[in-house]
Amino acid sequence: MTTASIQTLTRRRVLPVGENGTLWETRSSYGIFELHGMRLRIAVENPAEVLFPTDCGLSLVAALNGDNAPDLRAVNALDIGAGSGLYSVALLAAGAERVTALDINPASAVQTEANVVANGLDAARLHCVTSPLEEYTPDEKFDLVITNPPHLPYDPSYARGDGLETALVARRGGRAVYDSVVERVEVLLAPGGTLLMAHSSLADIPRTVTELTTRGYEAETLEVFEMDIPLLAYAEHKETMLTLLKERRATGRAEFDGSRFTVHALMFRRPGNATGR
Template sequence: MTYAPIRTLPRRRVLPVGESRSLWRSRPSCGIFEFRGMRLQIAVEDPTEVLFPTDCGLSLIAALNGDDAPDLNGVNALDIGAGSGLYSVVLLAAGAERVTALDINPASAAQTVANVVTNGLDATRLTCVTSPLEEYTPDGRFDLVITNPPHLPYDPAYARGDGLETALVAREGGRAMYDAVVERMDTVLAPGGILLMAHSSLADIPRTVAQLTGRGYEMDTLEIFEMDIPLLAYSEQKDTMLGLLKERQAAGQADFDGSRFSVHALMFRRPLDATGR
């Protein structure tokens, strides 16, 4: 098995403890951020139905402002777990030819369209699909896939069954969506295409890296962000959730310190097929 080289010293950005300062200029239901010289805005009508993006999701966008970021102009892209449309907005603003916003939450489609329109972008270049990733069959494969999977472990004590849970909580110890992305990647990503992922250290980063590099994908870490575990929405169940995370930490499947964890902005490139295409 051949592993692609990984940069030993990726840039690390430490975000302040607490809610008051973050990558957002304002929050929690309407935020403004800058991306490649553009001022963009994301809003959610009902934060219990569609999660307002956290710093975990926004960190990947911040990393894409760096010198090592791929060119997004002209790509045909898939936004997995589109939520409010944060990544779809960024992709279209950066010149993507087409964006497909995929989410299991039916409320995501309307919110994504609304945010695309609010930012003055061409909504005809956007397609919204409501479906689990496991059941999604695209017409063709994409040049670029971008995702920020849910990364908190599931427990019946705090099961909610709403848009907030689908955006943050995943079964299989928080790994369910990561595993689905890995399993489906060869189906949705074209040879030579790029997968961009905001990967939480709470959900076994080495496992994802090993799975994809084992298939020949080249991997690079664009940037690492250190921040608070998003426990605010689960304050009453904080001890339960931290207990589950500590179990995973003891098994070597999670990495965090107290209430602080890291998000790695990862870029994987799928190898070309045997014909070089």
């Protein structure tokens, strides 16, 4: 599948302008989403430490309800940038054998485990690791890797140094974690394994697809979502951030229209035979 075809494969699910939480039921400190008919709850005790799940991250969960979604049962999975534990909870509820929740933010481990327990799931099947992705080397490779990388460009004027920044903002024009995942995917993913990624159009989707398909990975778009750029937390610096994004768009490294962008739920399969469990 070519880079061009993967981006035009699926029609967009358009989320309403200016409405938050359209992919789930939200309350002041928690939200409820559905996966395979199960209703699951994600709470965030301190939104300044751990980002409340956004539609960008939830889009991949929504895509996992589709007909082309991979089988999550019995997999040994890695959740990169676990945050509040959204994907860890979803994977365990869907029947994953084990989930490793990796995040650079120590508050993520506490919140992820709390959400796993609150949903009545077996915490013994969860392993939380606090580490930069670049320094993490697992004892064994995973059947499935899932991630929603930070995708907004960094600028010193709005540097925060908190959990919100680590979840939304990344250096290298918003591509730092995407690049790290691509660079280290063979260290993390077993032959025949699956990489699931919520990929923002603000962070050069064609580059990621090209780099992985060149290595022989099979690429598929599960679904495409259109939504607002998450500027609310950076309202004071909106113009600075949009200027950076426009510079990237001018060089073909970002796609958006006004304050609207797309998130592609992408699935990549590593060549080779699955190792078996």
